[in-house]
Amino acid sequence: MAFxxxxxxxxxxxxxxxxxLAGPGxxxxxxxxxxxxxxxxxxxxxxxxxxxxxxxxxxxxxxxERFLHLMGNKRASVNFGTLHSVCFTILKQxxxxxxxxxxxxxxxxxxxxxxxxxxxxxLDDEADFISxxxxxxxxxxxxxxxxxxxxxxxxxxxxxxxxxxxxQNKIKNLRLIDFDDMLLYTYELLDGREDILAxxxxxxxxxxxxxxxxxxLLQYMIIRLLAGKTANLxxxxxxxxxxxxxxxxxxxxxxxxxxxxxxxKEVILNINYRxxxxxxxxxxxxxQNNKNRYSKNxxxxxxxxxxxxxxxxxxxxxxxxxxxxxxxxxxxxKKIPLSQMAILFRTNMGSGLLLEKLMEYNxxxxxxxxxxxxxxxxxxxxxxxxxxxAAGKGKRQDLLQIVNRPxxxxxxxxxxxxxxxxxxxxxxxxxxxxxxxxxxxxSYDMELLKSMPPYAAINYIRFGIGxxxxxxxxANEWRMNKDDLIEILDELQERAKPFPDMESWFAHIDEYGKxxxxxxxxxxxxxxxxxxxxxxxxxxxxxFEVVFVIDALEGVVPHQKAVMxxxxxxxxxxxxVALTRAKDYLHVYYPKERFAKKTLVxxxxxxxxxxxxxxxx
Numbered sequence: 001m002a003f004x005x006x007x008x009x010x011x012x013x014x015x016x017x018x019x020x021l022a023g024p025g026x027x028x029x030x031x032x033x034x035x036x037x038x039x040x041x042x043x044x045x046x047x048x049x050x051x052x053x054x055x056x057x058x059x060x061x062x063x064x065e066r067f068l069h070l071m072g073n074k075r076a077s078v079n080f081g082t083l084h085s086v087c088f089t090i091l092k093q094x095x096x097x098x099x100x101x102x103x104x105x106x107x108x109x110x111x112x113x114x115x116x117x118x119x120x121x122x123l124d125d126e127a128d129f130i131s132x133x134x135x136x137x138x139x140x141x142x143x144x145x146x147x148x149x150x151x152x153x154x155x156x157x158x159x160x161x162x163x164x165x166x167x168q169n170k171i172k173n174l175r176l177i178d179f180d181d182m183l184l185y186t187y188e189l190l191d192g193r194e195d196i197l198a199x200x201x202x203x204x205x206x207x208x209x210x211x212x213x214x215x216x217l218l219q220y221m222i223i224r225l226l227a228g229k230t231a232n233l234x235x236x237x238x239x240x241x242x243x244x245x246x247x248x249x250x251x252x253x254x255x256x257x258x259x260x261x262x263x264x265k266e267v268i269l270n271i272n273y274r275x276x277x278x279x280x281x282x283x284x285x286x287x288q289n290n291k292n293r294y295s296k297n298x299x300x301x302x303x304x305x306x307x308x309x310x311x312x313x314x315x316x317x318x319x320x321x322x323x324x325x326x327x328x329x330x331x332x333x334k335k336i337p338l339s340q341m342a343i344l345f346r347t348n349m350g351s352g353l354l355l356e357k358l359m360e361y362n363x364x365x366x367x368x369x370x371x372x373x374x375x376x377x378x379x380x381x382x383x384x385x386x387x388x389x390a391a392g393k394g395k396r397q398d399l400l401q402i403v404n405r406p407x408x409x410x411x412x413x414x415x416x417x418x419x420x421x422x423x424x425x426x427x428x429x430x431x432x433x434x435x436x437x438x439x440x441x442x443s444y445d446m447e448l449l450k451s452m453p454p455y456a457a458i459n460y461i462r463f464g465i466g467x468x469x470x471x472x473x474x475a476n477e478w479r480m481n482k483d484d485l486i487e488i489l490d491e492l493q494e495r496a497k498p499f500p501d502m503e504s505w506f507a508h509i510d511e512y513g514k515x516x517x518x519x520x521x522x523x524x525x526x527x528x529x530x531x532x533x534x535x536x537x538x539x540x541x542x543x544f545e546v547v548f549v550i551d552a553l554e555g556v557v558p559h560q561k562a563v564m565x566x567x568x569x570x571x572x573x574x575x576x577v578a579l580t581r582a583k584d585y586l587h588v589y590y591p592k593e594r595f596a597k598k599t600l601v602x603x604x605x606x607x608x609x610x611x612x613x614x615x616x617x
């Protein structure tokens with residue numbers, strides 16, 4: 001295999017630090033595996049003294065398999081693994097940990113739920129809150145930030161501090177550690193014990209790190225300790241593909257690498273072997289609008305290929321119908337397998353209407369991650385509870401969900417019986433006229449809802465009953481994005497439009513849930529030929545012949561939460577990653593109306609075009 005001059009420079013680098021900037025589809029895995037072979041065969045480095053670290057177990061296994069294949073399956077004791085597995089190996093030797101000491105995700109969730117109950121925290125969206133707080137706990141540890149200076153986005157600082165301390169105490173008492181503790185304890189061990197550090201430095205004389213743009217501060221501090229003064233540190237990554245800030249990834253570390261290692265050599269792998277020239281040029285025009293990045297003159301190996309298609313639609317229904325037509329054309333006319341097509345979107349929650357259309361037109365699809373069912377969201381459950389109570393099919397649990405949303409100050413004491421009704425509540429409050437009036441209004445609302453189709457019912461629950469105002473107050477209390485909650489209501493209402501009555505809507509909800517579970521199971525079948533549905537985050541590292549980027553709107557991508565310039569730059573990197581998943585055909589779609597509201601095309605879509613054509617959008 002012939003290598004370019006820059007690839008050869010990277011492969012044959014021996015001692016000292018080197019930074020390899022690897023653009024999309026530039027063959028970075030080939031460079032890493034060939035360099036390991038070169039170190040062993042040409043530089044006569046002991047394989048046992050080489051560490052190759054990446055971020056996921058799957059990536060580490062793939063790297064190892066590629067290397068063994070390259071070596072003709074000759075035995076070579078190179079250390080391949082994730083940064084976490086390396087740290088756990090160090091801790092095992094020092095503290096005699098075993099896999100039994102690693103806390104599982106379900107146990108973490110259980111402990112957080114326990115803490116929430118103990119603290120008396122009342123939540124509607126307990127699962128989302130726990131997930132958010134666990135991410136924040138991870139971020140605090142990964143950034144090595146003092147708890148005193150951390151500003152929580154899910155709750156007050158006082159509440160977060162209590163949860164964090166309780167969580168740490170509980171897992172320590174159980175002699176358990178999470179994945180962030182693996183890093184933290186390893187850093188403390190290596191930083192405090194020179195003898196142990198020296199032994200591991202002697203073990204890992206040559207360190208290669210893949211996906212370096214995804215590193216966090218704690219991981220970097222560990223790597224710097226292991227690299228020591230010899231600094232045989234070979235880092236590979238692309239600052240333009242750093243999209244995991246929410247996990248603590250810090251692209252500034254890569255951008256400042258040459259300040260920390262002033263003698264570091266630099267190589268740019270600038271040939272994209274994946275995408276055609278039009279896709280490379282379009283994606284370059286987007287990413288060059290980021291200011292905080294390394295400049296790279298990227299070029300395409302494939303000089304010919306189809307143009308990048310940008311298309312607008314009246315609404316999402318039109319957008320998805322056209323998308324389905326295109327999928328069928330590629331499959332039936334161009335004979336491209338469905339498995340070589342991908343639909344990319346900004347967030348999983350925004351994929352619901354798309355799923356319904358794919359099911360309606362019998363388009364086989366598979367999802368990399370479990371796709372959320374909007375009907376299982378706590379807001380949807382509240383809305384459904386209102387409808388069931390109105391239809392006379394509500395149970396105690398349904399009444400519990402609605403009586404204080406909005407707050408009517410009904411005591412749970414009066415809701416103990418399994419078959420309790422609104423009339424029972426009126427009887428319980430018969431000596432309090434103001435409460436009886438509230439309950440009479442609730443009865444009146446239920447009577448009105450009973451005969452409404454789902455679309456009108458949701459509208460009345462939102463504005464007539466005051467559920468939307470309740471959500472606004474809830475969002476303020478728990479530092480949630482109001483627009484995210486309103487979007488759930490908007491989508492629910494939009495998806496309720498075709499159904500004439502509540503009975504048909506509930507039947508659809510039941511069938512939809514079963515289909516989602518089945519389609520997720522289909523991904524386990526390697527032979528299953530279906531279109532891939534993937535978020536922009538999860539698409540990183542993948543490639544397809546045909547890629548559809550959908551709903552490219554302001555407020556979607558960039559997401560409405562992105563306010564700071566650094567957030568906008570991360571959103572642009574995510575869009576760049578999405579564009580560069582396409583090998584041959586790239587389509588970018590946006591609707592002019594979404595959930596019956598006017599939209600604006602994403603600024604990133606405008607950036608795809610040459611400057612003189614941007615005003616056409």
